[in-house]
Amino acid sequence: MAEIERDKLLDIYTRTMKVNRTDEKFRELLMQGKVAVMYYCVRGQELVSAAAMAALDDDDYVVCTYRGQGEQTAKGIPIKKWWGECLGKATGTCKGKGGTMHITDPDTGIMVTTGVVGSGIPIANGLAMASQNNGDGRVTLVSFGDGAANIGGFHEAMNMAQLYKLPVVFLCQNNRYGEHTAYADHTDSPDISSRAEGYGMKGIKVDGNDVNQVYPAMQEAVDHARSGKGPVLVEAMCYRMMGHFFGSDFSYMPEEHIAEMKSEDPLPKLRKVMLERQFTEEELDKIVADIDAEIEEAVQHALDAPLPDTDEIYKDVLEETA
Numbered sequence: 001m002a003e004i005e006r007d008k009l010l011d012i013y014t015r016t017m018k019v020n021r022t023d024e025k026f027r028e029l030l031m032q033g034k035v036a037v038m039y040y041c042v043r044g045q046e047l048v049s050a051a052a053m054a055a056l057d058d059d060d061y062v063v064c065t066y067r068g069q070g071e072q073t074a075k076g077i078p079i080k081k082w083w084g085e086c087l088g089k090a091t092g093t094c095k096g097k098g099g100t101m102h103i104t105d106p107d108t109g110i111m112v113t114t115g116v117v118g119s120g121i122p123i124a125n126g127l128a129m130a131s132q133n134n135g136d137g138r139v140t141l142v143s144f145g146d147g148a149a150n151i152g153g154f155h156e157a158m159n160m161a162q163l164y165k166l167p168v169v170f171l172c173q174n175n176r177y178g179e180h181t182a183y184a185d186h187t188d189s190p191d192i193s194s195r196a197e198g199y200g201m202k203g204i205k206v207d208g209n210d211v212n213q214v215y216p217a218m219q220e221a222v223d224h225a226r227s228g229k230g231p232v233l234v235e236a237m238c239y240r241m242m243g244h245f246f247g248s249d250f251s252y253m254p255e256e257h258i259a260e261m262k263s264e265d266p267l268p269k270l271r272k273v274m275l276e277r278q279f280t281e282e283e284l285d286k287i288v289a290d291i292d293a294e295i296e297e298a299v300q301h302a303l304d305a306p307l308p309d310t311d312e313i314y315k316d317v318l319e320e321t322a
């Protein structure tokens with residue numbers, strides 16, 4: 001496997017830490033009682049999101065779930081607009097009307113964030129078909145969890161995508177738990193990626209905690225889809241290192257799973273790779289410090305921003321025509 005170029009590796013590291021530091025700040029604000037919103041932590045899955053977004057072009061489309069902060073942040077939603085939306089402010093991407101679970105920012109390519117498990121999968125096909133019809137060269141990536149792979153829409157979308165050779169990448173972030181249910185308790189097959197064969201589709205299973213595995217796999221999938229060869233199903237094995245949602249615990253997880261989860265933390269693994277590639281501690285620390293400063297400014301901007309006007313409830317519902 002070819003070594004990741006230094007510039008791309010630095011890009012992935014920066015995106016990963018932006019996702020991580022945003023997650024850390026969000027949990028800090030919630031614990032301090034400064035905000036009160038629903039939030040699904042991405043701790044442990046930062047690298048998968050960052051690597052996937054680093055493999056896409058700026059104008060490619062993304063469909064994500066309520067645990068979509070990783071894709072949204074790594075794809076590049078302007079940070080002040082992102083925080084404004086999460087805090088329900090008029091400065092948000094949807095004027096504060098979408099909140100954490102329904103963030104949309106077409107300018108960045110974040111077309112849909114859905115709160116319904118698996119519902120983004122067939123929507124991604126629609127975006128990919130539009131790109132195919134328009135010949136614009138875009139790829140659509142849809143991210144979902146292992147639990148979503150068992151809904152009917154997953155199978156219907158996979159079959160349709162392969163039939164029409166749609167430029168779509170199905171990214172299953174398999175964190176081994178569907179809400180509070182262990183993978184083995186809701187799926188008997190050893191993996192999700194092997195299902196691709198049943199549709200005649202390319203399937204890839206990869207360690208989502210290892211940058212040298214997950215980024216090349218994502219780049220391969222995106223290139224395959226963009227070339228007109230059809231869709232790809234990527235299963236990135238990872239861990240959800242926080243509860244299903246902020247405030248939930250690990251009481252349903254066996255101790256051995258928690259120990260394994262901690263030992264496979266992608267952040268120290270990524271930092272080790274960075275140091276092996278001759279990046280210095282000072283360089284890496286400065287990146288994080290700069291990210292933290294940017295986040296602090298954006299959070300304060302969101303806290304100070306106004307709430308949407310009450311008449312906004314009637315807007316953006318129907319298309320306005322002259």
